Amino acid sequence: MRTEHDASTAIDAYLQQHETKSLLRFITCGSVDDGKSTLLGRLLYDSKLLFDDQLAALKGDSLRHGTQNGELDFALLVDGLSAEREQGITIDVAYRFFSTERRKFIVADCPGHEQYTRNMATGASTADLAVVLVDARKGLLTQTRRHTYICALLGIRHVLLAVNKMDLIDYSEDVFRSIEADYRELADSMGIAQVSAVPLSALRGENVSSRSDRIGWYDGPSLLERLETVQVAHVVDDVGFRLPVQWVCRPDQNFRGYAGHVVAGCIAPGDEVVVLPSGARSRVARIVTADGDLPRASLGDAITLTLTDERDISRGDVIVAAAQPPQVADQFAAHLLWMGEAPLLPGRSYWLKIGTRTVSAQVTEIKHKVDVNTQEPLAAKRLELNEVGYCNLSLDHAIAFESYEHCREMGAFILIDRQSNNTVAAGTLNFALRRADNIHWQHMDVDRMARARIKGQAPACLWFTGLSGSGKSTVANLVEKRLHALGYHTYMLDGDNVRHGLNRDLGFTAEDRVENIRRVAEVAKLMVEAGLIVLVSFISPFRSERRMARELFAEGEFKEVFVDTPLAICEQRDVKGLYAKARAGEIKNFTGIDSPYEQPEHSEVHLETAGRSVDALAQQVVEALIGHT
Amino acid sequence: MQGVVGVPSQLPHMDKSAGHYANGTTPTRIRTDINGSNMTNIDALAYTSHLKQLESESIHILREVAAEFRNPVMMYSIGKDSSVLLHLLQKAFYPAQPPIPLLHVDTTWKFREMIAFRDRRAQEAGCRLIVHINQDGVAQGIGPFSHGATVHTDVMKTQALKQALDKYQFDAAIGGARRDEEKSRAKERVFSFRNAQHRWDPKSQRPELWNLYNARIAKGESVRVFPLSNWTELDIWLYIYREKIEVPALYLAAERPVVERDGALIMVDDERMPLRPGEIPQMRKVRFRTLGCYPLTGAIESEADTLPAVIQEMLVARTSERQGRVIDHDPSASMEKKKQEGYF
Numbered sequence: 001m002r003t004e005h006d007a008s009t010a011i012d013a014y015l016q017q018h019e020t021k022s023l024l025r026f027i028t029c030g031s032v033d034d035g036k037s038t039l040l041g042r043l044l045y046d047s048k049l050l051f052d053d054q055l056a057a058l059k060g061d062s063l064r065h066g067t068q069n070g071e072l073d074f075a076l077l078v079d080g081l082s083a084e085r086e087q088g089i090t091i092d093v094a095y096r097f098f099s100t101e102r103r104k105f106i107v108a109d110c111p112g113h114e115q116y117t118r119n120m121a122t123g124a125s126t127a128d129l130a131v132v133l134v135d136a137r138k139g140l141l142t143q144t145r146r147h148t149y150i151c152a153l154l155g156i157r158h159v160l161l162a163v164n165k166m167d168l169i170d171y172s173e174d175v176f177r178s179i180e181a182d183y184r185e186l187a188d189s190m191g192i193a194q195v196s197a198v199p200l201s202a203l204r205g206e207n208v209s210s211r212s213d214r215i216g217w218y219d220g221p222s223l224l225e226r227l228e229t230v231q232v233a234h235v236v237d238d239v240g241f242r243l244p245v246q247w248v249c250r251p252d253q254n255f256r257g258y259a260g261h262v263v264a265g266c267i268a269p270g271d272e273v274v275v276l277p278s279g280a281r282s283r284v285a286r287i288v289t290a291d292g293d294l295p296r297a298s299l300g301d302a303i304t305l306t307l308t309d310e311r312d313i314s315r316g317d318v319i320v321a322a323a324q325p326p327q328v329a330d331q332f333a334a335h336l337l338w339m340g341e342a343p344l345l346p347g348r349s350y351w352l353k354i355g356t357r358t359v360s361a362q363v364t365e366i367k368h369k370v371d372v373n374t375q376e377p378l379a380a381k382r383l384e385l386n387e388v389g390y391c392n393l394s395l396d397h398a399i400a401f402e403s404y405e406h407c408r409e410m411g412a413f414i415l416i417d418r419q420s421n422n423t424v425a426a427g428t429l430n431f432a433l434r435r436a437d438n439i440h441w442q443h444m445d446v447d448r449m450a451r452a453r454i455k456g457q458a459p460a461c462l463w464f465t466g467l468s469g470s471g472k473s474t475v476a477n478l479v480e481k482r483l484h485a486l487g488y489h490t491y492m493l494d495g496d497n498v499r500h501g502l503n504r505d506l507g508f509t510a511e512d513r514v515e516n517i518r519r520v521a522e523v524a525k526l527m528v529e530a531g532l533i534v535l536v537s538f539i540s541p542f543r544s545e546r547r548m549a550r551e552l553f554a555e556g557e558f559k560e561v562f563v564d565t566p567l568a569i570c571e572q573r574d575v576k577g578l579y580a581k582a583r584a585g586e587i588k589n590f591t592g593i594d595s596p597y598e599q600p601e602h603s604e605v606h607l608e609t610a611g612r613s614v615d616a617l618a619q620q621v622v623e624a625l626i627g628h629t
Numbered sequence: 630m631q632g633v634v635g636v637p638s639q640l641p642h643m644d645k646s647a648g649h650y651a652n653g654t655t656p657t658r659i660r661t662d663i664n665g666s667n668m669t670n671i672d673a674l675a676y677t678s679h680l681k682q683l684e685s686e687s688i689h690i691l692r693e694v695a696a697e698f699r700n701p702v703m704m705y706s707i708g709k710d711s712s713v714l715l716h717l718l719q720k721a722f723y724p725a726q727p728p729i730p731l732l733h734v735d736t737t738w739k740f741r742e743m744i745a746f747r748d749r750r751a752q753e754a755g756c757r758l759i760v761h762i763n764q765d766g767v768a769q770g771i772g773p774f775s776h777g778a779t780v781h782t783d784v785m786k787t788q789a790l791k792q793a794l795d796k797y798q799f800d801a802a803i804g805g806a807r808r809d810e811e812k813s814r815a816k817e818r819v820f821s822f823r824n825a826q827h828r829w830d831p832k833s834q835r836p837e838l839w840n841l842y843n844a845r846i847a848k849g850e851s852v853r854v855f856p857l858s859n860w861t862e863l864d865i866w867l868y869i870y871r872e873k874i875e876v877p878a879l880y881l882a883a884e885r886p887v888v889e890r891d892g893a894l895i896m897v898d899d900e901r902m903p904l905r906p907g908e909i910p911q912m913r914k915v916r917f918r919t920l921g922c923y924p925l926t927g928a929i930e931s932e933a934d935t936l937p938a939v940i941q942e943m944l945v946a947r948t949s950e951r952q953g954r955v956i957d958h959d960p961s962a963s964m965e966k967k968k969q970e971g972y973f
Contacts, residue, residue, distance in 0.1 A: 008935070008937035010937070010941060011867075011870060011937040011940050011941060014867075014940075014944070015867055015870070015871060021679060023679050023682060091831075091832060092816045092831065092832075092834060093816065094812075094815040094816050095808045095815050095816075095858070095859065096809075096815065097808070097809050097859075097861045104679050106859060118836045119834075119836065121836065121838065122818075122836045122837050122838060125838040125839045126839060126840075246689070246692040246693065246696055247692045247695060247696050247722070249722060249724070249725050250725065251724050251725035251726065255724060257724075259692055259721070259722075260692075261685065261688075261689045261840075288723070288724065289720070289723065290719060290720040290723035291720075300681075300682060300685055301685060302684070302685040302688040302689055302692075302720075302721070304723070315696050339836045351845065353841050353843070354841075356693075356696070408839065409839070409840075412838065412839045412841065413841065414836075414838055414841045414843065416843055416845055421843070421845040421846055421847060421850075422835055422843075423835045423836045423837070423838070423843045426836065426838040
């Protein structure tokens with residue numbers, strides 16, 4: 001039993017030491033051939049963190065794929081995907097773990113290629129520090145600038161500049177000093193206050209984990225020593241307690257708790273809190289955890305709160321210190337890093353997830369985009385993959401927030417495409433727009449119900465969508481005629497006609513098509529509020545815009561009418577001669593030819609026109625709206 | 630540097646007055662470092678223990694899954710990582726019962742001890758336990774001895790898992806994989822998207838920023854969730870020790886009947902194991918670093934018969950835990966390939 005006792009004493013001591021060790025999360029980034037993976041592999045190797053079987057696999061891989069003439073190729077340790085090994089590049093961020101006597105480390109090894117910038121951002125978003133590699137022979141490159149910019153954008157305030165391949169420039173101090181000076185100037189301009197530089201050779205292991213004699217003029221610590229001792233300055237603001245509610249815990253009638261992660265401040269039973277955005281007030285009754293109630297909880301704790309009063313609180317609400325509440329707003333200025341394959345189009349509606357809350361959001365304006373390589377501001381109407389833009393955002397619900405630099409968890413968000421469900425942007429909130437406070441809804445005594453009542457009808461929007469030449473306007477015309485004859489108050493918004501007036505400043509690019517639909521949908525909404533039955537006849541090729549239109553209306557008010565005529569028939573008819581011109585290349589972005597038409601999936605009325613008379617089609621629509629006549 | 634824009638602190642037109650705090654104050658900035666004295670305001674993460682931080686992150690992930698998915702499930706494979714997951718699941722929803730059921734894909738070749746342990750632990754935790762066996766595979770008599778490790782694993786594990794996910798229409802499956810286990814895992818997201826065919830596309834993973842996990846999927850698609858992504862093997866053991874989590878005794882050294890086969894020590898767990906000429910089971914003091922199908926799980930000789938002793942052995946270990954898995958001894962990228970095909 002003596003050995004067991006010894007072992008558990010030793011483990012207790014180890015645990016104690018382990019628990020007091022701090023954790024540093026950092027990323028390695030830099031240009032493609034600067035040797036990031038080699039450096040990281042070397043750190044793992046030197047920290048004696050490789051197991052025998054991993055070393056054996058590395059030796060085998062080095063012979064097969066290696067670039068070091070059969071010598072150990074450390075880069076192969078970290079490039080894990082087969083595509084990466086084949087191409088000798090890093091595609092996605094890899095997470096590595098090591099620890100020393102002094103610290104634990106989680107390293108995100110980030111890809112260098114511009115096309116994988118979004119993967120780099122994934123790594124940088126959770127890092128405290130960045131190790132930026134520079135090839136001593138090349139100095140700062142475009143990628144160095146881009147990566148530093150992305151780091152700054154995501155709030156990394158400390159950089160270790162690793163000037164690599166010193167062995168290839170005879171360990172020249174002059175070269176090192178000049179690269180260091182260049183980089184300090186760059187970092188300074190982006191607001192990265194803390195930079196320390198280390199000259200090293202990853203391949204030879206010089207100044208990586210131990211100091212090198214060959215670089216006698218450098219008397220600073222090695223890279224690993226620097227990582228172990230660097231004081232990562234946490235810029236933290238004196239924001240009060242913040243708990244975004246993740247989950248409402250209700251095991252029985254007697255218990256109602258709000259589970260979440262404390263993202264700022266601290267809390268104790270008895271403290272007064274406010275629930276946002278509702279503004280309900282209460283006090284903390286208990287801080288519940290599986291390990292017993294806590295007298296106090298602070299940043300990083302996963303807890304469940306109970307309150308002294310019954311309040312209506314659900315996931316997405318934020319429980320905050322009553323004395324220091326955050327702002328609540330629905331319009332923001334924000335930075336966006338676009339990560340979608342399809343471009344960002346202003347006016348299109350996306351899901352926005354911030355904390356535990358998901359709302360619908362639109363970019364109302366791109367103020368400018370930023371050239372991530374030169375940081376120059378450029379005018380832009382859209383954002384492409386890996387571009388950064390400074391934008392105005394409009395949300396369909398007000399949210400509690402902090403600016404990203406004050407509190408990451410209350411200011412960071414992602415945008416999700418509503419069709420593909422892909423994560424298409426990372427964003428950081430800067431501040432609320434004044435507009436959110438100043439535009440108020442004018443209260444009206446005569447409301448939509450009153451207006452509809454006097455007309456004796458239920459207002460509605462009939463949204464006809466389909467290819468050019470599918471027969472939308474013809475059918476819509478006849479529907480309006482029938483409704484009119486039956487005594488209904490109607491109005492017709494026709495795509496071609498509106499483009500002569502309200503929308504004459506818009507062309508046919510994807511951005512302009514989105515704006516075209518947005519304006520028409522808003523006008524249709526006003527008319528529905530006036531009590532009318534509005535017939536809208538627009539190609540409206542994109543699902544997301546039709547959805548945007550739909551969401552402006554109350555449940556059941558919006559009826560999508562899909563005029564389903566095969567492209568071949570539309571083209572054969574070609575009433576306006578447009579298909580011929582599009583085929584000849586005289587018209588660009590023509591729906592069905594060189595611009596897509598996304599078919600409706602759940603339209604209320606589906607008109608399959610082939611072989612049917614206009615009469616029958618119109619009757620189908622009228623019946624869908626008001627029943628049999 | 631002219632025209633530097635886009636970095637928050639540098640914005641010339643930053644208009645803080647637009648936002649206001651309800652009590653009329655503006656936030657004060659406090660800059661301090663790890664040795665700073667302003668304890669209440671600095672980033673407390675640096676002060677909490679590493680394990681506590683990992684625990685807290687994992688609980689956050691589990692709650693996100695419960696809140697955002699319609700029909701999530703936790704893959705329970707009975708091993709140490711599953712034991713930690715189950716423990717975290719209980720903590721995350723305390724005092725409520727975990728709202729997520731457990732799924733065990735039983736290949737019918739697990740160590741007998743594991744099955745007994747599974748049934749008892751699920752009951753103690755108050756979790757619904759779903760056991761799925763690929764009955765087609767059973768009907769065909771698929772097994773590791775008759776068909777080899779690759780076919781057996783594919784049919785009884787990978788295909789069986791897909792069957793279970795399809796049968797119960799789970800839209801999220803929580804697993805205990807860690808990024809330190811293997812090179813392709815080091816690249817995988819916490820919320821790892823699978824298409825309707827359960828395939829993973831490593832070349833176009835969804836970006837995953839901060840702790841904002843994207844749980845949106847279309848019908849038929851699913852997400853694999855790995856709450857232990859940032860844990861190392863050592864973290865797992867230290868946490869088991871600190872939290873007194875029960876794990877199967879197979880992890881502790883004991884005298885067990887084993888044969889040496891193709892360089893691995895295989896335990897003769899039942900009569901289904903055909904012995905090759907010259908093979909005589911010997912009692913040796915061994916333990917297991919991972920648990921799976923007994924014919925495919927190599928034991929290591931060890932004297933560590935207590936948890937502290939196992940951890941102590943770990944600290945001086947020179948081989949990584951996956952070495953015990955017969956399945957990984959294919960070419961190096963084999964795990965990535967299996968994962969693309971739907972292997973957990």
